[in-house]
Amino acid sequence: MPPGEVVLTPLAGIKLVEPGDDLGEIAIAALAVNHLMPQTGDVLVVAQKIVSKAEGRYVDVATVEPSERAVALGAEVDKDPRFVEVVLSESRRVVRHRPGLLIVEHRLGFVMANAGIDHSNLSAQGGERVLLLPEDPDGSARALREQLVHAFRTEIAVIISDSFGRPWRKGTIGVALGAAGLPALIDLRGQPDLFGRELLVTETGFADEIAAAAGLVMGQADEGVPMVLVRGLRWSAPEVAAAALIRPAEHDLFR
Amino acid sequence: MPPGEVVLTPLAGIKLVEPGDDLGEIAIAALAVNHLMPQTGDVLVVAQKIVSKAEGRYVDVATVEPSERAVALGAEVDKDPRFVEVVLSESRRVVRHRPGLLIVEHRLGFVMANAGIDHSNLSAQGGERVLLLPEDPDGSARALREQLVHAFRTEIAVIISDSFGRPWRKGTIGVALGAAGLPALIDLRGQPDLFGRELLVTETGFADEIAAAAGLVMGQADEGVPMVLVRGLRWSAPEVAAAALIRPAEHDLFR
Numbered sequence: 001m002p003p004g005e006v007v008l009t010p011l012a013g014i015k016l017v018e019p020g021d022d023l024g025e026i027a028i029a030a031l032a033v034n035h036l037m038p039q040t041g042d043v044l045v046v047a048q049k050i051v052s053k054a055e056g057r058y059v060d061v062a063t064v065e066p067s068e069r070a071v072a073l074g075a076e077v078d079k080d081p082r083f084v085e086v087v088l089s090e091s092r093r094v095v096r097h098r099p100g101l102l103i104v105e106h107r108l109g110f111v112m113a114n115a116g117i118d119h120s121n122l123s124a125q126g127g128e129r130v131l132l133l134p135e136d137p138d139g140s141a142r143a144l145r146e147q148l149v150h151a152f153r154t155e156i157a158v159i160i161s162d163s164f165g166r167p168w169r170k171g172t173i174g175v176a177l178g179a180a181g182l183p184a185l186i187d188l189r190g191q192p193d194l195f196g197r198e199l200l201v202t203e204t205g206f207a208d209e210i211a212a213a214a215g216l217v218m219g220q221a222d223e224g225v226p227m228v229l230v231r232g233l234r235w236s237a238p239e240v241a242a243a244a245l246i247r248p249a250e251h252d253l254f255r
Numbered sequence: 256m257p258p259g260e261v262v263l264t265p266l267a268g269i270k271l272v273e274p275g276d277d278l279g280e281i282a283i284a285a286l287a288v289n290h291l292m293p294q295t296g297d298v299l300v301v302a303q304k305i306v307s308k309a310e311g312r313y314v315d316v317a318t319v320e321p322s323e324r325a326v327a328l329g330a331e332v333d334k335d336p337r338f339v340e341v342v343l344s345e346s347r348r349v350v351r352h353r354p355g356l357l358i359v360e361h362r363l364g365f366v367m368a369n370a371g372i373d374h375s376n377l378s379a380q381g382g383e384r385v386l387l388l389p390e391d392p393d394g395s396a397r398a399l400r401e402q403l404v405h406a407f408r409t410e411i412a413v414i415i416s417d418s419f420g421r422p423w424r425k426g427t428i429g430v431a432l433g434a435a436g437l438p439a440l441i442d443l444r445g446q447p448d449l450f451g452r453e454l455l456v457t458e459t460g461f462a463d464e465i466a467a468a469a470g471l472v473m474g475q476a477d478e479g480v481p482m483v484l485v486r487g488l489r490w491s492a493p494e495v496a497a498a499a500l501i502r503p504a505e506h507d508l509f510r
Contacts, residue, residue, distance in 0.1 A: 004480070006472050008261040008487075096508040103508070111423040163459070167422055167509035168366040169430075170502050171440045171460025173467065185426045204418070205426025206471075212428065213468030215459075216488060217261050225259070232263075233471060247425045253351040253358070254422035254509050 006232040009036060010217040010225040017226070019056030024147030026050075027227060036229055038148065040155040043233060045214035046144065047226035048162040048177055049118060051134045059086050061128040077102045083117075083130065090115040090132055095255045106133065109246035110177070111255060112164055134160065137178025138241040145180040157181030159242070161211035161218075167254065174215030176207035176242045183237035184208075185244045206235065207242055261487040264291060265472040265480040272481070274311030279402030281305075282482060291484055293403065295410040298488060300469035301399065302481035303417040303432055304373060306389045314341050316383040332357045338372075338385065345370040345387055350510045361388065364501035365432070366510060367419055389415065392433025393496040400435040412436030414497070416466035416473075422509065429470030431462035431497045438462075438492035440499045461490065462497055 001007065011030040017023070027044060031037070038044075066074065066081035070088055074081030078099045088094075091104035095111055106115045116133045134140045137160045145158040160178035165171075176184055184207035214228040249255060256262065266285040272278070282299060286292070293299075321329065321336035325343055329336030333354045343349075346359035350366055361370045371388045389395045392415045400413040415433035420426075431439055439462035469483040504510060 004265045006263040010259045171458045173460045203426045205428045209467040209470050212464040215464050
């Protein structure tokens with residue numbers, strides 16, 4: 001590989017993930033099937049959906065009793081009040097809503113539609129099950145990374161990614177929910193630019209750029225390719241979890 | 256290259272760009288120096304900064320007479336009123352401001368800090384020159400693409416990228432300002448998911464994901480690597496310019 005080059009390799013052949021599945025074992029098998037021997041500096045990007053599935057983050061909407069608030073909000077946003085109840089139970093507050101759209105601040109701080117709760121693609125027999133985000137995406141990334149570091153005795157990093165919509169721009173893009181073994185956010189403050197002046201761009205969303213890049217080969221909204229190996233990245237900044245990417249509400253002008 | 260793999264190659268050896276430089280010739284030379292023969296499906300990502308430089312989009316702040324509005328706003332945001340005047344002249348309206356921060360809706364629709372006007376890294380002798388965005392980034396991408404298609408007789412696509420901050424999340428990421436030869440936005444509506452149900456994710460910001468990926472190898476805020484070749488992407492959606500990525504203000508809940 002020429003220096004500076006970065007390669008994104010989708011890991012083919014991963015079967016549908018079920019609750020209780022061991023994602024570390026699945027990753028190790030998938031790397032072998034795809035003839036990839038992890039190297040220090042590799043980043044494994046894993047789709048949030050299979051992390052949630054392995055962690056059994058299902059809720060059966062049929063068992064949910066909607067609160068009065070969920071009933072009222074459900075009528076306003078034109079969504080099933082039981083689904084709205086699940087969204088609210090995962091959220092700190094509603095940021096914006098209108099018919100068809102419910103944007104909340106997730107309990108982990110993500111500002112996103114429906115608290116990131118997926119109700120597509122769960123299983124043909126899934127009935128009314130919906131799938132929450134992982135309980136602790138940075139923790140899930142750390143655990144998976146430890147398993148991989150132990151198996152391969154090399155410093156591989158892990159990102160758990162999702163697709164987010166965003167204000168001002170159309171189309172979803174990949175975003176990092178969890179990260180371990182790399183700087184999710186890189187602080188460039190104090191570094192000189194080409195001419196020795198201080199940089200104006202002070203922080204870069206490294207893990208988000210990696211998640212967006214992986215999104216290019218994951219395909220959309222299915223489990224076709226839920227793991228991508230990213231090889232060739234370089235960094236010198238210290239490890240920072242993906243939680244650092246979340247701007248505190250008090251510093252945010254848009255909620 | 257295995258199927259599905261995507262490779263990001265930074266084009267080394269590009270010199271500092273000056274007004275009037277021919278970016279097509281620079282790209283053709285850089286591809287040759289890096290031993291890359293363009294193939295159909297390749298995407299050349301070009302940093303906005305060198306497009307603006309080649310197009311001579313400089314303004315000498317010393318020649319600017321600030322309006323009363325710029326003086327007042329400059330005091331509020333703690334920025335040079337002449338710089339604020341230039342920002343306002345490139346903008347439709349101010350979206351948010353506070354000391355140190357001025358977020359506007361650029362005349363092209365981008366919601367961004369300082370109308371995307373760069374005042375770092377211009378040149379050691381640049382004095383008070385600032386650099387505006389390209390006049391028409393989609394048009395610049397189209398012109399560059401035509402030049403490359405003609406030179407190589409192959410269907411290469413072009414993206415002009417910038418780094419944007421965003422609400423809710425810290426760190427800048429790569430974003431597509433202009434695009435030609437690919438679908439900047441891919442509409443997935445009506446496509447079935449794995450189980451034959453209609454997808455809930457309806458649009459994907461394809462060009463933005465490519466720009467973010469390229470950001471990983473461009474480095475930050477300098478001209479070190481202002482061009483990146485992306486190889487291995489597949490798409491079947493029709494060509495759409497990057498302007499399609501901008502959500503119309505009347506559909507946006509956050510400005």
